[in-house]
Amino acid sequence: MLLSMTGYGRASGHFNGKTISVEIRTLNSRLTDLKMRLPGDYKEKEIEVRKLVTQHAERGKIDLLMDVQSDDGGALVTLNEGLFRGYHRELTRLAKELDIPQHDILQTIMRIPNVASTPSGEVDEEEWAAVCRIITEALDQLRAFRDQEGDALEADLQLRVSNIMGLLQKVEPHEKERFTRMRERLNNNMEEVFGKEKLDSNRFEQEILYYLEKMDITEEKVRLEQHCKYFIEQVNNKEISGGRTLNFISQEMGREINTLGAKAYDANIQRLVVQMKDELEKIKEQLANVL
Secondary structure (H helix, E strand, C coil), X not given: CCCECCEEEEEEEEECCEEXXXXXXXXXXXXXXXXXXXXXXXXXHHHHHHHHHXXXXXXXXXXXXXXXXXXXXXXXXXXXXXXXXXXXXXHHHHHHHCCCCCCCHHHHHHCCCCCEECCCCCCCHHHHHHHHHHHHHHHHHHHHHHHHHHHHHHHHXXXXXXXXXXXXXXXXXXHHXXXXXXXXXXXXXXXXXXXXXXXXXXXXXXXXXXXXXHHCCHHHXXXXXXXXXXXXXXXXXXXXXXXXXXXXXXHHHHHHHHHHHHCCXXXXXXXXXXXXXXXXXXXXXXXXXXX
C-alpha cells in the first residue's frame, strides 16, 4: 500500500469553554522536518506532541498549527489594565504636548508587548487527554488523505513499469537484425583489407564471437525484467508503504537500462532505451512523493 507524503488533516474539539483546533499539512521530504506552532499553554508539551506526530506521520515536511479560542468565537486574551492605563496616560500627555493626533493611540498601545496576552497556566491531565484526541483525529484525517493520494500514485507507477516491460519485449526482434548487420559489415571490412581469397575464416569467426559477446544483452534484459516484477510486487504489498525500497529498485532498473543503451549498437534499440529512460524519470518523479 502506497502512501503519499503530501497530505492534510484537520480536527477540532471543545474543552472547558475553549475550542481547540489542529491543522496538519505535509509535503515530500527525504527526512522528517516537523515545525509546530503551539499556544503558550502547551509549550511544555512540545516534546510529547512531536513524538505523537512523528509516530503517525512518519516522514516528510510536516507543519502543525494549533489554535485555541473561547467557545464564543473570540480569542483567549487577557488585558493588563494597569499597564494599558499607564501607557495611555503617558502617550496622551505626550500627544497633547507635541500636538500629535490621538486617533491611533489605542492601536499603538495594543501592539506594545505584555499589554495583551493569552492566559498561561499548567495543563491538567484531562485537558491534555482532550488535546491528544484532537491531534490524533487530525492525524487520522491526514492518513486518509495520504491513502487516497497513494492510490493515484500506485496506478501511475504500475502503468510506467508496465510500459518499460512492454518496451523491453520490443527489443528482441531488433537483436537478430543487428547481429546479421554486424556479421555482414565485419565480413565486408575484412574482405576489403585482406581480399576475399586471403580471408581467414577462423580469424573471422573469432572476431564475430568477440563482437557477439560484446553486444550480448541477455543478462541485462533478464535483470531488468526481474527488477520490474519486484517493483510491481512491492507496489502491491498492502502491509508496508515502501517508498525507500522502490527508490532502490528504480536505481537498479536505471543501471540495466543504461547498460542496454551502451551495448545496443542499433538505432532501433537506442530509441526503445530512450523511451525506457523517459518512463523511468516519470517513476522517479512520482517516487519523490511516496512515503
